[in-house]
Amino acid sequence: MADVLSGGRTFDPARFSMTSLLHRALLAFALTGTLLIAPAAAADAAPKKPAKVTKIRAKTSTSTLTIHWARPARAKKVAICVKTAPRARSCIRKVKTRRNSITFRALRPNSGTDFYYRLTSYRGKYKAATRWKKANLRVGKGTANRVVGGRGHYLSYHWSKVRSASSYEIQLSTNHRFSGRVVQAGRKGLGAKIDGLNGGMTYHARVRGVNGKVKGAWGPVTRTKLAAVPSRVTVATYNLCGEDRCRSADSGAWFLRNVPTWAVRKPLAGAVVRSGSPDVVVTQESATRTAFHTQLPGFTRGAYKSAKTIYFRSSRFTALGGGGLTLDSATGRYATWNLLRDRKTGTAFIVTNAHLEPHKGAARDELRLKQTARLISKVNALNPHRLPVVWGGDFNSNESNANQDNYPGGFDAPTQRFARHGIVNSLGLAGSAINAELNSANAGVPVPKSNGHHVDAIFVPSSGITVEAWSMPANFIQTETGREYSTPFPSDHNPVVARLVVATP
Structure with missing residues (x-):
């Protein structure tokens, strides 16, 4: 039965469920005229799920x-x-x-x-x-590595297990700071063979463990000099008189006839130097317009500076470095150098190409002495591994410079300075020699001068390089009076060629 409320309103309980909060609020409103919200039960008000960590x-x-x-x-x-x-x-x-x-x-x-x-x-x-x-777990510090083999172009290393490492990295560098070119290889096991190295160089090596993207600290550094394999190389030095630097208005008619323009002489010069079967050719008086590379098929043009060029056989060698050296800025004397690597054996060595002060006399000898000293000093500075060096060029000096009757106070400056560093003329070490009695500067005179004076020379260290043969290629004809140079001359100099074995014990 419905109840009658104030104001004539009625309330029927059958129409409401007392279990709901809404119904209770409506009942309070009907009885009092005021809407009251009862506090919810704790179980209904508090969130049931915990917060995430x-x-x-x-x-x-x-x-x-x-x-x-x-x-x-x-x-x-x-x-x-x-x-x-x-x-x-x-x-x-x-x-x-x-x-x-x-x-x-x-x-x-x-x-x-x-x-x-x-x-x-x-x-x-x-x-x-x-x-x-x-x-990811951290990786322990790398362990010490040790060399277990190597010669010529490779080194083999072994190391101990590093804690928490699933793989390893090994680095090799030619300096202890591991700057510049660094050889790096990844390995699963506890050893590695690193190929493509340079025989005769000293390598620093270190190992670290790797675990996914996590890398441990590098281990101790070891230092090993890679034993070089003896490598045969034939080197030629040749003053080309390129671009006709040796020809002038003061030259005699006979000289201009015997030593014609470079366009005529170029193929002759190419043929005579190729007859020596060189692997490396160093040329002087060969400015860019000389373009002697066209006469040396299969060769790469290496370092060039101030009309001095180095060429090397592409199939045999790669150049690891090179450039020019200033020997005397006041007189404009320079040299070039290349660090070459034998592609097959990995053996590395340096070739230099110098053209020193011309003319005789004590004052000029002093200049050549200083120029030679600077050449040696600068090459030593860029040769920390003490690799074998072949010193080629036109040194404008020989034993005749020391003839006191003709040149009081004179001396053979390059030979003297080289000797102080254990460097000698390759001719003195040669197992055989051809045309050694001839002067290397032919001066365009058909009748050969046979004093054995060589301003053009190839110097080598007294140990570490074997000189198998020495020669001075030239074109000759037989006359009633004997052997003469054929004309025209390829140059007013003859090439000098030395067959060497680099990196011998």
Whole structure:
């Protein structure tokens, strides 16, 4: 039965369910005229799910994973699951704790990312999980490496296992700072053979462990001089009188006839130097317009400066470096150099090409002495590995400079200065010699001068390079009075050729 309320209003209880908050509010309103909201029960008002874990920090060592987090609101416990992959069926480590940190010990690295972990907060039957996070173990410091083999163009290394490393990196450098060109290789095992090195150079090596994207500290550095394999190379030096520098208005008619323009002489010069079968050719008085490379098919043009050029056979050698050297800026004397590597044996050596002060006399000898000293000093500075050096060029000096009757106070400056450094004329070490009695400067005179005076020379260290043969190629004809140069001359100099074996004991 409905009740009659003030104002003539009625209330029928059958139309309302007393179990709902709304119904209770409406009943209060009907009875009092005031809408009252009763406080909700605690179970209805408070969120049932715990908050997710936040402020997660992870730290690894070579075998441990420590995780810290902030206590999540409304959570009773936090469960930590560690897997090797997010989709793995089971956790390799799992723990539920009331604490806010945990450490997993005795872990081992895996390929790629080591571990994935997730934290889940619990409150009764309710839970809230974080996303999977990555963790990689740290890698121990690299171990000492040792050389187990190597000669010519390779070195083989071995090292010990590094803790928590799944692979390794080895670095080689020709300097202890590992700057410039660095050879680096990755390996799964505990050893590596590094190829493509330069025989005769000293290499510094170090190893470090790698675990996925994590790399350990480099281990101790070892230092090894790579033994070179003897390498045969034939070197020629040739003053071309290119661009007709030796021809002038003061030259006699006979000289201009015997030593014609470069256009005429160029193929002759190419033929005579090729007859010596050289692998390396160093030329003087060969400015860019001389273009002597057209006479040397199969050769690469190396270092050039101030009409001095180095050429080397492309199939035999690569150039690892090179450039020009200033010997005397006041008189305009320069040299060039190239660091060459034998493609087959890996043996590295240096070739230089100099053209020193011309003319006789003590004052000029003093200039040549200083120029030779600067040449040696500068090449030594760019040769920290003490590689063998072949010194070619037109030195404008020989034993006749020391003839006191003609040149008081004169001396053979280049030979003297070279001797102080254990460097000698290759002719003196040659197993055989051809045309050694001829002067290398023919002066365009058909009848050969046979004093054995050579302003053009190839110098080598007294040890470390073997001189198998020495020769001075030239074109001759037989006359009633004997052998004469054929004319026209390729140049007013003859080439000098030395067949060498570099890097001998």
